[in-house]
Amino acid sequence: MGHDLCRQGEPFEFIYAVRSGTFKSSLSLSNGHQQICAFPMCGDIIGMDGVASGQCASTVTALDDAQVCAIAYAPLVDLLARDPALQRRVNRQMGYELARGRRLLLLMGPFSAQERLAAFLLDLSQRFSAHGYSAREFNLRMSRIEIASFLGLSHETISRAFSALQREGLLHIDKRRVRITVLEHFARRFEALLRVD
Amino acid sequence: MGHDLCRQGEPFEFIYAVRSGTFKSSLSLSNGHQQICAFPMCGDIIGMDGVASGQCASTVTALDDAQVCAIAYAPLVDLLARDPALQRRVNRQMGYELARGRRLLLLMGPFSAQERLAAFLLDLSQRFSAHGYSAREFNLRMSRIEIASFLGLSHETISRAFSALQREGLLHIDKRRVRITVLEHFARRFEALLRVD
DNA sequence: CGGAAGATTGAGCGTAGTCAAACCGAGTGG
DNA sequence: CCACTCGGTTTGACTACGCTCAATCTTCCG
Numbered sequence: 096m097g098h099d100l101c102r103q104g105e106p107f108e109f110i111y112a113v114r115s116g117t118f119k120s121s122l123s124l125s126n127g128h129q130q131i132c133a134f135p136m137c138g139d140i141i142g143m144d145g146v147a148s149g150q151c152a153s154t155v156t157a158l159d160d161a162q163v164c165a166i167a168y169a170p171l172v173d174l175l176a177r178d179p180a181l182q183r184r185v186n187r188q189m190g191y192e193l194a195r196g197r198r199l200l201l202l203m204g205p206f207s208a209q210e211r212l213a214a215f216l217l218d219l220s221q222r223f224s225a226h227g228y229s230a231r232e233f234n235l236r237m238s239r240i241e242i243a244s245f246l247g248l249s250h251e252t253i254s255r256a257f258s259a260l261q262r263e264g265l266l267h268i269d270k271r272r273v274r275i276t277v278l279e280h281f282a283r284r285f286e287a288l289l290r291v292d
Numbered sequence: 293m294g295h296d297l298c299r300q301g302e303p304f305e306f307i308y309a310v311r312s313g314t315f316k317s318s319l320s321l322s323n324g325h326q327q328i329c330a331f332p333m334c335g336d337i338i339g340m341d342g343v344a345s346g347q348c349a350s351t352v353t354a355l356d357d358a359q360v361c362a363i364a365y366a367p368l369v370d371l372l373a374r375d376p377a378l379q380r381r382v383n384r385q386m387g388y389e390l391a392r393g394r395r396l397l398l399l400m401g402p403f404s405a406q407e408r409l410a411a412f413l414l415d416l417s418q419r420f421s422a423h424g425y426s427a428r429e430f431n432l433r434m435s436r437i438e439i440a441s442f443l444g445l446s447h448e449t450i451s452r453a454f455s456a457l458q459r460e461g462l463l464h465i466d467k468r469r470v471r472i473t474v475l476e477h478f479a480r481r482f483e484a485l486l487r488v489d
Numbered sequence: 490c491g492g493a494a495g496a497t498t499g500a501g502c503g504t505a506g507t508c509a510a511a512c513c514g515a516g517t518g519g
Numbered sequence: 520c521c522a523c524t525c526g527g528t529t530t531g532a533c534t535a536c537g538c539t540c541a542a543t544c545t546t547c548c549g
Contacts, residue, residue, distance in 0.1 A: 454528095
């Protein structure tokens with residue numbers, strides 16, 4: 096918890112398959128600013144973005160107690176050559192990450208603070224439910240500040256957006272506990288955000 | 293020119309290596325909004341984001357006369373199994389795309405319109421110069437509206453940002469012709485934007 | 490108890506969005 | 520040749536959303 100799985104700029108050696116827990120991956124710029132660019136969790140692969148440069152492209156920090164499976168990249172490459180099925184799996188995963196990044200980029204465009212936050216919660220909800228947890232009620236592992244950085248907003252705006260969603264009766268928020276009142280309502284209200292075509 | 297290389301939702305069959313020309317890849321949402329998420333050009337690989345879902349994840353449109361090398365994906369997979377060097381190359385390219393996406397996401401965060409535009413121009417400049425063209429002077433292949441969509445701004449704001457950069461003497465803009473007055477000044481003024489750590 | 494970090498809320502301000510008008514160049518057709 | 524349209528661009532005026540600064544409150548931990 097709070098520990099770094101890898102740090103931006105370090106030599107790239109491992110990729111990690113997340114088995115449990117939540118992480119944040121962040122980029123820091125030379126001007127001191129820091130931006131969170133993903134919240135990897137169960138089922139995600141961490142570190143693929145270091146393949147190209149040979150350096151870890153981002154710093155990945157655990158937000159809670161987590162378990163990962165570290166996979167040394169160099170042997171993996173050999174293994175891939177001998178196991179086409181595995182290779183296909185790795186390629187698919189990278190394609191998945193790419194597509195997910197695209198979708199996210201989309202969010203940052205012409206959407207209001209409330210819409211961004213709603214889309215973020217919907218995304219979380221879907222990922223939780225894909226792994227057997229409740230889609231309606233869950234604990235956020237990340238602070239308002241981290242959500243803000245991720246969505247390109249200020250943390251005060253995140254706070255206000257939560258309050259606004261609650262005022263509209265769409266969810267109940269208590270600290271980091273989120274309960275979506277009626278998932279169908281919520282999803283219908285914001286479905287256009289993440290659905291393509 | 294103006295033709296689609298592939299369309300969002302179509303079965304995924306090919307990836308394309310760009311030999312010349314410029315493209316835009318865009319996502320369209322169910323609410324009708326459209327977002328440009330990349331401007332692939334010479335040296336880039338298009339279509340990797342379809343690997344995971346088996347569908348083209350975005351619509352890719354030529355912005356000028358262009359040449360691409362189409363590579364059928366299914367045979368490529370077999371080939372990769374027999375050619376580890378090529379496989380490594382493909383993985384690197386995907387990692388590169390991933391990292392590039394991350395950097396972009398970063399831009400959408402807490403940066404002003406002028407900074408985003410400048411970063412966009414710097415990125416273009418670097419890509420042009422990497423392929424033997426002038427880093428100081430080039431033609432934009434895309435409209436203000438397309439730049440706006442890409443950067444998550446309105447096209448009027450793009451226009452104003454160009455004017456502002458010109459007023460500051462950093463560049464000269466005439467329709468789609470861009471001349472950066474002193475590349476070093478320009479880069480120093482905005483270097484923090486894309487440089488990590 | 491005191492200090493620190495997180496969260497919420499308010500007040501004021503500024504940047505960028507929206508709406509609108511005008512201009513320009515390229516096509517098209519009378 | 521000129522009139523017309525259409526898409527792209529620029530600029531202005533007004534508005535609004537979100538940022539900044541600030542105060543307050545809670546929780547957590549030393």
